[in-house]
Amino acid sequence: MKSSVDLGMQFTELARQREADRLGMVIFLGTEVMLFGGLFAAIFALRVLHPQDYLAAAGQLHLWLGALNTCILLTSSLAVAIAVEAARHERGRLAVAGLLAAALLGIVFLGIKGFEYLSEYREGLMPLAGVAHHFEAPPQQLFMNLYFAATGLHALHLLIGIATVSVVAALAARDVASPETIENAGLYWHLVDIVWVFLYPSLYLMRG
Amino acid sequence: MPIARLVTIWAILLFIFAISVGVTFLPLGSVRSAISLTIAAIKAALIAWFFMRMRAESGLVRLAAAAALFMLLIAFLLTGSDYLTRGAG
Numbered sequence: 001m002k003s004s005v006d007l008g009m010q011f012t013e014l015a016r017q018r019e020a021d022r023l024g025m026v027i028f029l030g031t032e033v034m035l036f037g038g039l040f041a042a043i044f045a046l047r048v049l050h051p052q053d054y055l056a057a058a059g060q061l062h063l064w065l066g067a068l069n070t071c072i073l074l075t076s077s078l079a080v081a082i083a084v085e086a087a088r089h090e091r092g093r094l095a096v097a098g099l100l101a102a103a104l105l106g107i108v109f110l111g112i113k114g115f116e117y118l119s120e121y122r123e124g125l126m127p128l129a130g131v132a133h134h135f136e137a138p139p140q141q142l143f144m145n146l147y148f149a150a151t152g153l154h155a156l157h158l159l160i161g162i163a164t165v166s167v168v169a170a171l172a173a174r175d176v177a178s179p180e181t182i183e184n185a186g187l188y189w190h191l192v193d194i195v196w197v198f199l200y201p202s203l204y205l206m207r208g
Numbered sequence: 209m210p211i212a213r214l215v216t217i218w219a220i221l222l223f224i225f226a227i228s229v230g231v232t233f234l235p236l237g238s239v240r241s242a243i244s245l246t247i248a249a250i251k252a253a254l255i256a257w258f259f260m261r262m263r264a265e266s267g268l269v270r271l272a273a274a275a276a277l278f279m280l281l282i283a284f285l286l287t288g289s290d291y292l293t294r295g296a297g
Contacts (some may be wrong), residue, residue, distance in 0.1 A: 022269050030276030037280045044284075045291045067229050071222060074251075078218040081259040082211055183261070190260045194252045201244035205232045 018180055025184045029191045032157070036195050039150045043202050046142055053139035059207040060125060061147065062116050066204040069109050070196060076105035077193045080165070080186045087179040092172060095182060099169035102189060106162040113155055120144070147203055154195055161192045217258045221251050 011017040047054045083098025120126050124133045126148070127141050135141040168185040171177035228247040231240050256262050262270055 019266055019268065022265060023272055026269050026272045027276075030272065030279075033276050033280055034283075037283060041284060041287045045287065048291045049294075063229075063232075067225075070225060074218060074221050074225070077255060077259050078214060081214045084261070085211055085214065187260055190255055194255055197251045197255070198245075198248050201228060201241075201248050205228065205244045206241050207232065 021180055021184060025187050029187060032191055032195075036150075036153070036198075039146070039153065040198065040202065043146050043150065046139065046146060047206065050137075050139035050142075053137050054143055055207055056136065057140035057143035058203060058205075060123070061204050061207075062119065063204050063207070065112055065116055066200050069112050070200050072105050072109050072112070073193045073196050076102040076109075077190055079105065080189045084179070084183045084186045087172070087177075087182045092175065096169050096173045099165050099172065099182070099185075103162045103166045103169065106158055106165075110155060110158060110162075113151065117148075150199055150203065154192070154199060157192050157195070161189045165189060214258065217254055221254060224250060 007014055008017055011020070079098045079101040081098075083095045083102070086092075086094035086098060117126070121128075121131065125135075125144050127133050127135070127144050133141075135144070164185050168177055168182055172182060224247050228244045231243050234240065236243075256273070262273065
């Protein structure tokens with residue numbers, strides 16, 4: 001575990017450099033919140049404008065697979081939090097194990113999500129050109145549009161998170177990752193988890 | 209932050225998540241959505257405070273995070289003031 005960090009020449013104290021690192025990450029996460037916030041606003045607008053169609057369309061999603069995925073992501077956040085704690089106490093191997101566990105759980109999440117998408121494709125719920133689909137009303141197709149856009153964007157962010165966490169795990173295994181780096185990677189992962197924490201009830205639990 | 213406490217927070221997260229899923233099956237009508245989203249907000253707060261260690265950050269960092277949430281709230285309020293007052297479906 002790399003316990004000493006090089007002081008950049010623009011900083012006079014290590015504490016200031018750490019705070020600047022953390023502030024930069026939090027501001028970036030703020031932009032991510034804005035990104036997903038826009039999608040949530042669209043979801044809630046649809047909910048307000050077409051409540052019955054929204055409930056009907058949402059009822060066709062796989063509630064239990066989504067619930068399993070939520071538990072998987074919450075557990076992965078625990079793994080990352082343990083990894084960060086371990087890194088702060090010089091327990092390098094536990095940190096690497098935590099990061100790898102999180103990445104693995106993330107891959108499982110993507111697998112289940114892919115299975116859900118496949119099911120929706122087979123059930124004729126995927127509004128894609130050239131793919132057979134049938135919806136009872138246009139707002140229901142709009143719901144599925146939003147579902148794929150929102151969960152697809154989330155899955156992309158999760159993939160980036162898996163790659164980031166894996167790279168940081170590899171660096172940590174070679175003793176070249178500082179606790180700050182591991183913690184910043186962890187912050188991104190927790191945000192991806194928080195986005196799903198709101199996505200799941202908005203899309204899956206608002207059913208008749 | 210001892211690892212045992214992190215595991216406790218995780219257990220609480222799973223428990224209240226189970227409640228939000230269970231509530232969906234009760235005949236409560238539209239109040240279920242409010243309950244699920246409130247529980248989601250509590251989960252997000254727990255993750256931010258304990259897992260993301262916001263409790264240990266400096267005031268500047270926490271202010272930045274709060275500012276992002278505040279701007280999101282403004283965006284929702286402005287958008288909502290349109291859709292919620294349109295009257296016709």
